[in-house]
Amino acid sequence: MEQDIQFEPTVGREDLLIAGKDDAFREMVHNLLAFSARLEQIRSRFGAFVGLSGVQYTLLISIRQLQSERGVGVRALADHLAFSPPFVTSETTKLVKLGLVTKTPNPDDQRRVHMRVSDKGTALLSQLAPVQQEVNDLLFEPVNAANYALVRQLAASLRASAEKAVLLSDYLVGTERSDQ
């Protein structure tokens, strides 16, 4: 009987196939997809709590995360979140107008800008902290002392491999698509 194979497998590596089928893999991807949709919903709620859109909230915490001593640039932030630079400019400008973020020119390169979360922005985020605690405690309930290190390591390496996968998919779509 050959009819077992319903679809072409969407993954090739033997490690990720079970009895030659990708059902388990697909279910995993589908769960990750749903998880990621929920993360976005939650970010919208967090934003709403402090009067921001979900994206603005995401930008704010990403600036906080990426800002070094000096600050983070528009391009770096856009790349991180997979937004276009103009979009980052326009949304962060709103955050500046709200007084939550500062933009200062990079003294070494006047083209660049350094964005940082202002004191007011930090205050706003700390006002949100109790809500985040409650929600995050529940959201990451499956993560515990026993698997925390592993999950963190996994998150970091998946992020890295995903960056490579984007480049590969860009290449594949760019080339193979052209001869259609």
Place this chain on the structure above:
Amino acid sequence: MEQDIQFEPTVGREDLLIAGKDDAFREMVHNLLAFSARLEQIRSRFGAFVGLSGVQYTLLISIRQLQSERGVGVRALADHLAFSPPFVTSETTKLVKLGLVTKTPNPDDQRRVHMRVSDKGTALLSQLAPVQQEVNDLLFEPVNAANYALVRQLAASLRASAEKAVLLSDYLVGTERSDQ
């Protein structure tokens, strides 16, 4: 010295704090965020490869995933992906017009609709399979035979806990926000 604490921790559970700080947790969240942004980029590429938008591609594979013998309804699909039902209606109607999806009325309840991926849709997806294989192999490179079961289990339980966390955040934003 008390100055060690820069920000209010964004998570409460002891398991997820290291020396009372949430730095590692925040980095993990930030990595998951970046990962999820890359997933979306990749879905756009997959879509582009077969002439669909990223969302349309996502809808197509989600229909395939959720369709039982009968098919999946608009509401169920909307909930799964956190879209509004009208949006699902309009985008899936496009897929129907492209012949990739079928919509048939539920015989038991004439209000409902059963969506299924058509043969043409299945063919389109299997045409994409080789690209998916290459990209997915790289994307999930950190997942291997040793940790596959665990990662799958984690994906499933995180999805479930995220669903609860959305409800909680809805509640918290709804209530605590009102007295501002």
Place this chain on the structure above:
DNA sequence: GAACATAATTAAGTTAGTGAAGTATTTTGT
């Protein structure tokens, strides 16, 4: 069988997000 609830759609609008072009600055090659 009237009142209510639910599923999907249509219509109308907003917001999110992009590409193209522009400005200012820095880098490169000669």
Place this chain on the structure above:
DNA sequence: ACAAAATACTTCACTAACTTAATTATGTTC
């Protein structure tokens, strides 16, 4: 030294993504 090319950000003009509100049709309840 300085024109040419490259880079960082912005402004502008627009498209696509997505939502809320109202509509239609069917099903449920008492």
